[in-house]
Structure formats: C-alpha cells, structure tokens
Amino acid sequence: MDFTLDDTQQSVRQMAADFVDAEIVPNIRDWDRDESVDPEIVRRLGELGFLGLTIDEQYGGTEVDMLSYALVCEELGRGDSSVRGIVSVSLGLVSKTIAHYGTEDQKRHWLPQLTSGDALGCFALTEPDSGSDAGSLRTRAKRDGDDWILNGEKMFITNGTWAKVALVFARTSDDGGRGITAFLVPTDSDGFTATTIHGKLGLRGQATASLSFQDVRVPDTARLGEVGKGLSIALSALAKGRISVAAGGVGVAQAALNAAVRYSTERTQFGVPIASKQLVQELLADSAVEIESARLLTWRAASLVDAGASSKEITLPSSMAKLVASETAVKVSNNCLQVFGGYGFIDEYPMGKYLRDARVLTLYEGTSQVQKLIIGRALTGIDAM
Numbered sequence: 320m321d322f323t324l325d326d327t328q329q330s331v332r333q334m335a336a337d338f339v340d341a342e343i344v345p346n347i348r349d350w351d352r353d354e355s356v357d358p359e360i361v362r363r364l365g366e367l368g369f370l371g372l373t374i375d376e377q378y379g380g381t382e383v384d385m386l387s388y389a390l391v392c393e394e395l396g397r398g399d400s401s402v403r404g405i406v407s408v409s410l411g412l413v414s415k416t417i418a419h420y421g422t423e424d425q426k427r428h429w430l431p432q433l434t435s436g437d438a439l440g441c442f443a444l445t446e447p448d449s450g451s452d453a454g455s456l457r458t459r460a461k462r463d464g465d466d467w468i469l470n471g472e473k474m475f476i477t478n479g480t481w482a483k484v485a486l487v488f489a490r491t492s493d494d495g496g497r498g499i500t501a502f503l504v505p506t507d508s509d510g511f512t513a514t515t516i517h518g519k520l521g522l523r524g525q526a527t528a529s530l531s532f533q534d535v536r537v538p539d540t541a542r543l544g545e546v547g548k549g550l551s552i553a554l555s556a557l558a559k560g561r562i563s564v565a566a567g568g569v570g571v572a573q574a575a576l577n578a579a580v581r582y583s584t585e586r587t588q589f590g591v592p593i594a595s596k597q598l599v600q601e602l603l604a605d606s607a608v609e610i611e612s613a614r615l616l617t618w619r620a621a622s623l624v625d626a627g628a629s630s631k632e633i634t635l636p637s638s639m640a641k642l643v644a645s646e647t648a649v650k651v652s653n654n655c656l657q658v659f660g661g662y663g664f665i666d667e668y669p670m671g672k673y674l675r676d677a678r679v680l681t682l683y684e685g686t687s688q689v690q691k692l693i694i695g696r697a698l699t700g701i702d703a704m
C-alpha cells in the first residue's frame with residue numbers, strides 16, 4: 320500500500336498536532352494529578368471537528384477518511400491518552416455505530432449533539448463479571464408494552480460520568496450471544512447512576528465509571544438495530560475501534576521517544592551528553608523502529624476501511640495493529656523512561672505517565688491475549704476462545 324499522505328490528511332494531521340502542542344501538552348501533569356482533564360476540552364474537540372471525523376456533514380460531521388481519523392488519534396495519543404479516549408469512545412464506538420445502525424430519527428437526534436461536543440457518548444458493554452467474554456453479559460432488558468426496562472451493572476466505562484447517552488448492550492433473551500440487544504439510553508433517565516472510578520494506574524484524566532441500571536425505562540425507539548443483534552453490533556464497532564487504540568498507542572510511544580531524544584542530548588554524564596553512549600542510542604533506535612512498524616500496521620488497517628473492507632475483513636488487521644501498537648507503547652515508554660534514569664520516576668517529567676497510560680492499551684477493547692487468539696483463529700480456522 321502507498322502510505323503517502325494526501326493534502327487533506329496532512330492538513331488534518333497538522334491541525335491535530337498544533338492543537339495538542341498548544342492546548343494539551345502544557346496541561347498533562349496537572350490533569351494527571353487532578354484525575355480529570357479540563358471539561359472545556361470537549362467543546363474544543365467539537366469546534367475543531369475532531370468529534371465528527373468520518374461522519375456525514377448533514378449530521379454535523381467532518382467527512383474525512385479513516386486514515387485521517389487515525390492520524391488525529393495518534394496526535395491526541397501523543398498529547399494525552401485521556402483526551403484521545405474521549406474521542407475514540409464517543410466518536411469511534413458510539414457516533415459511528417449510530418451512523419451505521421441507527422434510524423434516521425436516531426441519527427438526527429444524537430449525531431449533531433455528539434459531533435459538536437454538546438454531548439458525549441459512552442459504550443456500555445463491559446460488566447463486573449463480563450469482560451473478554453462479552454456474550455455472557457447479565458444486564459437485562461425486559462419488554463413492557465412499547466418500552467423496555469433495563470436492570471444491571473456496567474464497569475470500566477470511559478466517559479461514563481460525562482456522557483449524555485450510553486450505548487448499552489443488554490440481554491433480551493437467554494440465547495447466549497444471540498440474545499443481546501443494543502439501546503441508546505439517555506443518562507438522565509430515572510434509575511441510571513454513574514459513579515466515578517478513582518485511583519486508576521493510568522488514564523487518570525479520563526472520566527471512567529461504573530454504571531447502574533435500576534428499572535431504567537426506555538421506549539422501543541431507543542433500540543439500536545434489531546433485537547438479538549447487539550453483540551454483532553458491538554463486535555463490529557470494536558473491530559474498527561481498535562484502530563484508534565492502535566493509533567493512540569503509536570502516539571504514546573512517539574511522545575516517549577521524542578522526550579527521551581531531547582533529554583539524552585541535553586543531559587551530560589562523564590562530561591558528554593548521554594546520547595553519545597552506545598547503549599542509550601540502542602534504546603532510542605530500537606524504539607524508533609518499533610514505532611514505525613506499529614504505525615504502518617495501523618495505517619494499513621485504516622486504509623482497508625477506506626477501501627471498503629467489511630467488518631469481518633478488518634478484524635484481523637485491526638487486531639494485529641492493536642496488539643503490536645499497544646505492546647510497543649509499553650515497551651517503548653519503559654525503555655525511554657530508562658534513558659531518564661531517576662528523573663523518569665517523578666512527574667516533573669511525563670515519562671511515568673506515558674508508561675502508566677500505555678499499560679491499559681493492552682487491556683481494553685480486547686486484551687493482548689484475546690488479540691493473539693483472534694490472529695490464531697484466522698491462521699488455523701480453529702476458535703480457541
């Protein structure tokens with residue numbers, strides 16, 4: 320594939336880079352300490368069009384390709400993974416899913432709010448006892464006339480306390496994965512409760528929550544897609560959503576490498592910059608090679624979406640990109656922290672934050688182990704999950 324960026328892609332990438340350098344990077348230490356990014360950042364993301372990337376203009380979107388979206392996620396990841404997560408979930412998992420599966424009324428009601436930043440969405444799939452095995456979720460939706468009544472719990476939900484709409488996956492029958500249905504639930508509904516999760520290792524600035532549904536009533540018009548098709552909707556969203564996680568991982572790794580290169584040329588030991596030491600250069604060189612490999616895999620997956628590949632066709636390349644990029648982010652940020660020595664261990668420098676933020680990339684939207692099983696299934700035709 321030819322990965323020469325066209326004028327639009329370069330322009331979008333540069334706009335994102337300028338925004339990150341001016342409005343995110345100067346604040347990352349304070350946001351990390353406060354365990355919250357500035358809520359005003361959501362409005363700015365909407366103004367710049369970053370919450371509407373790939374969405375039709377008639378719904379307030381910014382009609383660019385998937386690769387442009389990945390480039391923005393990479394730059395946001397370079398700045399702060401907590402901000403990148405806001406976009407990846409609200410746009411990548413919620414808005415795009417509404418755009419693909421929603422009725423015209425659902426699109427016209429929710430998408431303009433989501434693309435402008437007037438509202439955020441959260442993706443309520445994971446439960447306290449249901450993570451990798453999403454088909455075993457217990458949250459239940461029961462028919463009551465023209466309505467549905469939801470009861471259950473969700474866990475580790477990004478944007479959970481900030482969202483105005485939750486894309487909720489609930490069991491509508493006991494037929495395993497075929498018994499799950501998707502619903503668009505306003506978070507101001509009676510019986511809906513969101514509780515912030517504090518004390519996270521990384522992504523401290525991100526609004527991560529547990530959700531509770533106690534007899535939450537929604538009309539059938541809130542149902543997204545057909546009854547019983549919820550799990551396939553969720554898996555389709557995640558297959559493409561992993562591209563934004565991969566792009567964010569590349570961004571975190573690039574930020575760590577940039578910081579380590581700067582520091583190694585300024586820090587002197589034994590009368591010379593530490594960048595002149597062979598083992599330091601090895602850490603930097605190895606990191607640069609791994610970042611570029613992860614970037615190319617991510618761009619390839621995004622380009623397949625742009626070429627019209629189906630969700631099934633994108634599953635393998637997106638899993639490969641997510642696996643490689645997330646593991647690369649951990650390895651590179653760890654190696655680059657080593658370049659800083661003891662200074663990498665205090666938050667005067669961002670190295671510890673990069674490493675902590677990178678670590679979760681190997682866990683959410685499918686652990687590294689699950690990605691390997693997906694790849695193994697594609698190679699052998701045997702499902703080991």
